[in-house]
Amino acid sequence: MKHFIYILVFLIGSLGFGQNEQLFQQANDLYNKGDFEDAISKYESIIESGVHSAALYFNLANAHYKLNHIAPSIYYYEKALKLSPNDKEIHNNIAFARNMTIDAIDKTPVFGFEKFAKKITNWLTFDTWAKLSILLMALFVVFYLIYYFNYGSTKKRVAFITAITFFILACCSVALAFNNYHSTKNDQPAIVFAKESQVKSEPNLRSSESFKLHEGTKVQILDTVNHWKKIQIADGKTGWIPADDIKAL
Template sequence: MKKLVVVLAMFLSLVSFSQETEKLFSEGNTFYKTEDYSRAVDVYLSIEEQGFESADLYFNIGNCYYKMNKVAPSIYYYEKALKLDPNYSDAQFNLAFAQRMSIDAIEQLPKTFLQRFQENVILKFTYETWAIIAVSASFLMAILFLMYYFSGGTKTKLAFFNTAILAFFVLLITVFFAYQNYGVTKKDRPAIIFAEATEIKNAPTPSGEEVFELHEGTKVQILDELDDWKKIKLTDGKIGWIPSKDLKEI
């Protein structure tokens, strides 16, 4: 009986939380429509502070900051939206506009065929999505195999057998994609520079030699960290150390 009461209380709290979140989201949208972007972003951020995550929420926050001409936060939240939903076309479109406001023009190193394949295919969906496709393929394969086993006609058996083999290959490929995606995602530590301007050092100390300078809105990859410093890498291959306070991990 006590367990039932606990479960019921948890269910009611989740329902209440969902309703409160929807109410706040609607309130933020109202402020946004009236171009009161400061109040809108405050409402959206209050939702985030409650531990709620969604691509739409991050997209709306990014829009507010973009309208307020705040480069780093707008890019940061568009990137967060795309991290949850890599195929969010509106976030991709608005991110491109926000990036035009940043000062640094970082050229990307040429990518190999395998890198392009990984980016355009394997990372096109999240590893959770690939896993769902893999599980669906395994169920489909099992059903097709049963239909092959119990069917009577030769042609029918052959059709079920061939499609079961096809489902098996889809299963293998999607499991591989999910595994590769998971590995890349766990190693991936993108961050956005929030400081208006920051010196990148060749060592994690204030006395280190400056190797280059970055400005707000630039996206970097975190490689390592030591005390209050983070080792970063740019898309053009440059590496250096930056104070942790000058950037925010996505």
């Protein structure tokens, strides 16, 4: 009975995969014919089935870009970048899409040690840092055992220094893994979808306006109160925006 269930699940999965492949090709054909609205509908139906890929989001973003849909194009380019952060074509296209936005916001510059630490932390993912720390700790154990069971003074000295080096590197790797984890956990980007949105000083309509944002601008979500989101923009300004005006990534 279990074997029958496994086979059934496999067949259903294969059927779903085949259907999505067919839909993806149909969507690409529609895109190439200039029928961007129908292409978008096909791409979205694939996403609704639970499939996610950089190519899917990239093509969907391109279709929105062709229709001058600023916010959706940037949103899906950002989704594609999350899955393929080093793809040059995605970076190039999102740069063009960002040029359509109204808000010109200067990023807060990062200098010195903070910049260096951020670069090193993001050099690898959390999982990769964690696996590296395990490997380095295993090497520490190996060289410590070599040091412990060796009687030659020169070999003991070399093994001890190597073991300590691997131990220090393992500790650094663990620290970078946790730093990357917390950085990723606190990273809650969103895209403004409203044509224009008033950002308030407090989470209510009666409060004063802090500044305005327009569609396509990327923000960071800091907090949530009822139907309001506390956000921060690239230059460090913060405020409260209606939750319906943005879409989280």
